[in-house]
Amino acid sequence: MESNVVKGAIGFAIVIIVGFVIVGTTRETPQEKMQGAFLQTSNLLSTLALDKCTEAVKTEVGTHPYSPSESDSDHVKYVTLIWNNVGSAKRAECRYLMDQGITFLKVDDRTVIEKDAVAATGSETSPPAQDR
Template structure:
């Protein structure tokens, strides 16, 4: 009986050791890291847009909008959300741009917020001076 218990414990230890070796030797490739970062950025952008736009529409219409009827996004920089039949409004449209916030909020034919989207171009680096 004791030999079966010992064999079972040794077998379990071997399985655990093999598992640790497999997990320890598996590494993320650079492509998998990039895909993970892209998914995190996309998820963050969508969550921020939904939170901020839902709040803005609720403040204007007085009714909490739930799932948007339509959405459009590049998954990196902007998200546009559209709700149909929210409270007294037939259509509510909201565009959220990363690092700029809400740049467009339209309730039916009335434009509540409209900001020019800033381009994020880095200034040219100064040229090094030549010393003689």
């Protein structure tokens, strides 16, 4: 009986040691780390754009817009969201730039917000033009 307990303890210790070796030798590669950071940035950008643009459209139209009908993004710097048939508006378009907020908001034919996007170098740029 005592030998079975010893064998069990030795077996358990071996499993624990093998587990530590596997965990210790499995490391994220730099490429995997970059992919993880890209996904986190893209998710943060999309979440911020959806929150801020939804609130801005709701303020202008008076109705809460739900899922955008269309979206466009480079997944790093900007997101453009378009809602069709939101309350009394036929079309609402909003562009959100990382670190700059909403730079463009248009409800039907009325432009509510239009700001020039300023690049980190100080030159003025904007994301690709959307079909309007």
